[in-house]
Amino acid sequence: MTIRTMSSDEASTVGTLIHESTNAWYKAKLGHEIFTGKPEDCKIFIDTYQLLDPGCCLVAEDEGKIVGACFYHPRETHVGVGIMAVRPEATGKGVGKALLDEVIKRAEDLPLRLVSSAMNLDSYSLYTRAGFGPVAVYQDMRIPPDVELPPPPAGPGSVRMANVSHLFGMADLEEEISGIRRAKDLAHFVRNPGGYWTTFVHIAPSGKIDGWLSSVDHAGCRMIGPGVMRDENAALALLHMQLSQARGGSPVFLIGTHESYLIAELYKWGARNVEIHFAQVRGSFSPPGGIIMPTFLPESG
Template identity: 65%
Template sequence: MVVRPLNPGEVDAVAELIHRSTNEWYKKSLGREIFSGRPRDCRIFPETYESLDPGCGLVVELEGKLAGVCFYHPRETHVGLGIMAVAPEFSRQGIAHMLLAKVIIEAGKLPIRLISSAMNLDSYSLYTRAGFGPVMVYQDMHLPTDAPLPPLTATSGTVRVATTADLFPMVDLEENLSGIRRAKDLAHFIQNQGGHWHTMVHRDTSGKIDGWLASVDHAGCRMIGPGVMADDMVALALLHAQLAVPRGGYPIFLVPTHESDMIAELYRWGARNLELHFTQVRGPYSQPAGLVMPSFLPESS
């Protein structure tokens, strides 16, 4: 087995692998599929990562078939590890370990961050054996209804759509609040590459940006996040505005489990829990000074 870069002509095969592998695990473990659409909908993962970082998609080929795939994303302050999938027929043959080992080599001295399911102990063990540790727990939530959103209980400041002029204030805010910097990601969101991104900023009463929140609305990934905010009231204002945007389905969003006031308000809106996820980090990590809402595409934490 050899780990090699993803070839452009393999995007459809990778999409099918991600769709089949992920759905099989969820159906076996949780009794439901996570991808309800076509395998080709999962093209959004290789297409997004290759757009951001060409050549950072890795595959393992075995017996003439794609046996595994993962994506890594070099950033200014760290490396993000994106979606990883192994074909069910090749499970427990060390493929995920090989892919992860290659990413660790590519990262060098930079910390590596990822978002992983708290339900998947095989995945958890893979990462912790490689030196990762869980540093934050999130509730995956959604509003399974078209009913109107209740009004915010309290708010100050204003929410509007992000523009290119907001890019570096947003980048600086994330670095100040959570210690990471990733200008390429934020530029990708604001420019709406692919036509399925929507990004909003929150300004305080003085006009300063104190929060931002992106979202993706695509059949392969319908999610609100990533975003960073000064506090839970800013987070609720941004999330409320994002939930009001017409979409093709019900998006999920990740909320830190320790944000009890925010979660109580989301329950009042009608939100329900779907799953739990960890942020796991290999290398230095500092707890954020504000509130972080991560995403799966591209990975953020």
């Protein structure tokens, strides 16, 4: 088995691998597929990652066939570990470990961060054996499309569409709250290449940004996040605005299980739990100073 960088002409192959391997696991373990669209829909992951981080996808090749892939995202403060996919027939053969070992090697001394399903004990074991540790638990929540949202929550401040003038404030706020900085991700969300990103900022009465929240609406990924907020007021206002947008489907969003007030309010809105995820870190980590809503495109933990 050889671990190497994905070539540009292998993008469709890797997109199909993500679709087929992920659906195979969900079908076998939970009785349903997670990607309901076409395999080519998963190309959004490759397109986004290659635009942000060209050359940062590793593939595992065995006898001339790609049997696994893993994306990674070098940032100012850390390295994000992205989607890892292994062909069902190659599971248990060390493919995931070989890919992860190479990502760890390339990260050098930077901390590594990821978000992984709590339902997949194989991946949990893979990461914890490699030195990752869970630092937060998130509820994946969704509001069914037939549920009518309540009126916008009342509270100080206002929600606005984000623009490039907000980028430095957004980046500073995320670093203050979560300890990470990833300016080019935020620029990608705000500039919206492809036309499926939406980003809002919450402006406090003082005029400063005290929260921001992005979302993606694409057949291959419908999620609200990532985002950070100083408090529940900003979080609820931003979530309500995102949920009020016209979309092609019902988006998933991740809320920390310790955010009891936020979760209670979202239950009142009609939110339901669909899965559990762990944020895991290998290396230094500081407790957050506010609310964090992670996502899978691109991952940050």
